[in-house]
Amino acid sequence: MSTTRTPLMAGNWKMNLNHLEAIAHVQKLAFALTDKDYDDVEVAVLPPFTDLRSVQTLVDGDKLKIKYGAQDLSAHDSGAYTGEISGAMLAKFKCSYVAVGHSERRQYHNETDEVVNAKVKAAFKHGLTPIMCVGEGLDVRKAGRQVEHTLAQVDGGLKDVPAEQAESVVVAYEPVWAIGTGEVATPEDAQEVCGAIRGRLAELYSQELADKVRIQYGGSVKSGNVAAIMAKPDVDGALIGGAALDVDEFVKIVRYRDQ
Numbered sequence: 001m002s003t004t005r006t007p008l009m010a011g012n013w014k015m016n017l018n019h020l021e022a023i024a025h026v027q028k029l030a031f032a033l034t035d036k037d038y039d040d041v042e043v044a045v046l047p048p049f050t051d052l053r054s055v056q057t058l059v060d061g062d063k064l065k066i067k068y069g070a071q072d073l074s075a076h077d078s079g080a081y082t083g084e085i086s087g088a089m090l091a092k093f094k095c096s097y098v099a100v101g102h103s104e105r106r107q108y109h110n111e112t113d114e115v116v117n118a119k120v121k122a123a124f125k126h127g128l129t130p131i132m133c134v135g136e137g138l139d140v141r142k143a144g145r146q147v148e149h150t151l152a153q154v155d156g157g158l159k160d161v162p163a164e165q166a167e168s169v170v171v172a173y174e175p176v177w178a179i180g181t182g183e184v185a186t187p188e189d190a191q192e193v194c195g196a197i198r199g200r201l202a203e204l205y206s207q208e209l210a211d212k213v214r215i216q217y218g219g220s221v222k223s224g225n226v227a228a229i230m231a232k233p234d235v236d237g238a239l240i241g242g243a244a245l246d247v248d249e250f251v252k253i254v255r256y257r258d259q
């Protein structure tokens with residue numbers, strides 16, 4: 001990874017940990033992390049919506065350096081959208097980040113690139129940094145079309161997003177076949193697609209902008225494989241699912257340089 005981009009290690013809790021468990025988890029994480037950890041790496045957690053107030057209270061009350069955000073947001077600002085949560089509501093909770101277009105949203109909630117694009121724009125409108133998730137399924141990987149497929153998702157997700165906003169987007173490359181399966185992409189697989197994403201950002205905007213954008217890898221990241229993945233020049237962090245639920249393991253991932 002480049003020395004000019006601060007790595008972002010983000011734990012996506014998915015639909016795990018209720019608000020009481022969230023408090024215990026963040027307290028343990030805050031106790032374990034040191035100032036040096038935060039000097040080297042930005043640490044974020046993406047809890048379920050129902051935990052956000054509890055996490056905010058801890059972070060604000062103890063002035064923790066842990067960032068937090070949500071796993072999704074509505075494309076709409078307000079109104080008759082039963083069950084949805086707006087960017088304005090997340091901003092009110094002082095969220096920094098919001099994941100957009102996670103493969104589980106694309107797969108189980110039929111989120112298209114158009115929907116992802118609308119959500120990316122909604123996130124920026126409300127001052128949230130979108131972590132825009134892209135990545136191919138197994139069929140696409142077997143056909144060798146992972147780069148083409150993923151770059152089409154980048155194009156779609158960032159359509160008409162101005163450079164002033166795009167320069168702060170985080171892109172998470174998550175090959176779907178490596179999520180929750182224990183099947184991790186090789187560092188070379190991760191670099192191939194993350195490098196291509198940076199190249200596409202340079203084409204869409206500029207090399208200067210592309211060099212600023214953080215590109216994460218996600219998919220069965222653990223303390224045992226994170227260092228090799230992070231050694232690749234275009235990987236600037238990780239989006240971590242299962243391993244983020246174990247505080248000790250997550251802290252080891254944050255300290256990937258020691259692994």
Ligand SMILES: O=C[C@H](O)COP(=O)(O)O
Nearest residue numbers: 012179180219220241242
């Ligand atoms: O958002 C996180 C990814 O889906 C990766 O999940 P995982 O680390 O459990 O494979």
